[in-house]
Amino acid sequence: MSLCQLLSILELFHIADGIERARLFSRFFQVVEKNLLLITVIMLEEIQSKPVVCVQLFLWNIMDLLRYPHELLCLMEKPSITMLWTxxxxxxxxxxLSAATEGVTIYQALPYVEPKVPESSSSNSTGSSQLHLSFALMFYLPVLALGETTKLVDRHAWVS
Known part of the structure; x- marks a missing residue:
């Protein structure tokens, strides 16, 4: 799953080359968002076993299964109204559901990256990285909401 998600960066090149008709900014945001969430899950072994991660990966795959066949038919210049409607x-x-599970995943990851006070007064690189990751995850939640809104607006613009 990690390899497939990291390869989704190629979608950005498809848009830039004109192979796929989509807006580059919203797709860029979507790819970065998914990859950051995936990296967070990979880094935190405690989160990998959470049911919400399984649901998240399942929903991502369902979304791709809904999108790619339609895009393939459009590339072949045989668009299907039924596929578009579906x-x-x-x-x-x-x-x-996917947006909600992304938020729940980040929320469940926060306790595992809470900044810990180092036992010694010297600077600890592990404590520093946990502090940065914790702030990054807390910042990610409002960015997630902004990104979801951007994608909805973009989706509405393409359908209209």
Missing amino acids: RYTLWIPVYI
């Missing part, structure tokens, strides 16, 4: 109708609840 993609955008099922996308709404899956997208909302």
Whole structure:
């Protein structure tokens, strides 16, 4: 799953080359968001076993299964109205659930990266990295909400 998600960076090149018709900014934000969440899950072994991570990966795959067949048919210049309807109708609840599980995943990761007071007064690199990761995750939650709003607006602009 990690390799597949990291390869999603190629989607940005497809948009830039004109192979795929999408907005670069919103797709860039989506790819970065998913990869950051995936890196967080990989770094924190305690989070990997949480059920919300399994649900998150499942929802990401469902969203891709809704998107890629439609895009492939459009590239082949054989768009299907049924596939278009299915993609955008099922996308709404899956997208909302995916956004919610991303927030829950980050929220559940916070206790595992809480900054710990070092026992010695000397600077500890582990404590410093935990402090930075904790702040990054807390900052990520409002950015997640902003990104989800951006993607919804972008999705509405392409459908209209």
